Amino acid sequence: MPTGLKTLDEVRQAIAVLATGNGDALDRLVWSGVFGPAGVKEAARQGVLDQCRSVGIYPASIQALYLARGRGDVPRHSPCPRSTFAGWPTTPDARCSGRGRSSMPAR
Numbered sequence: 215m216p217t218g219l220k221t222l223d224e225v226r227q228a229i230a231v232l233a234t235g236n237g238d239a240l241d242r243l244v245w246s247g248v249f250g251p252a253g254v255k256e257a258a259r260q261g262v263l264d265q266c267r268s269v270g271i272y273p274a275s276i277q278a279l280y281l282a283r284g285r286g287d288v289p290r291h292s293p294c295p296r297s298t299f300a301g302w303p304t305t306p307d308a309r310c311s312g313r314g315r316s317s318m319p320a321r
Contacts, residue, residue: 219246222257229261233268 231239247258282288
């Protein structure tokens with residue numbers, strides 16, 4: 215089990231070690247980013263995000279799309295993203311699949 219980083223100096227050191235590809239440093243930063251005290255938590259999260267961006271990895275979310283669909287701001291027949299968890303479609307995706315099938319001719 216990774217041990218949490220307690221100070222901002224420890225976070226800065228872990229970020230420097232992370233840049234060398236050390237997986238243990240990543241584990242410690244992630245643990246601290248979730249369970250650490252307020253200042254350490256933000257610094258650890260930012261360090262991981264910065265390191266990811268430096269190698270071309272960027273966060274992505276379609277939450278705004280789901281919120282817009284819930285408000286009715288997205289046309290009813292707009293393309294639907296395909297998101298699955300363990301092979302099961304999410305509820306909005308299942309509705310999208312149903313809309314697509316209902317417009318197809320029966321064979």
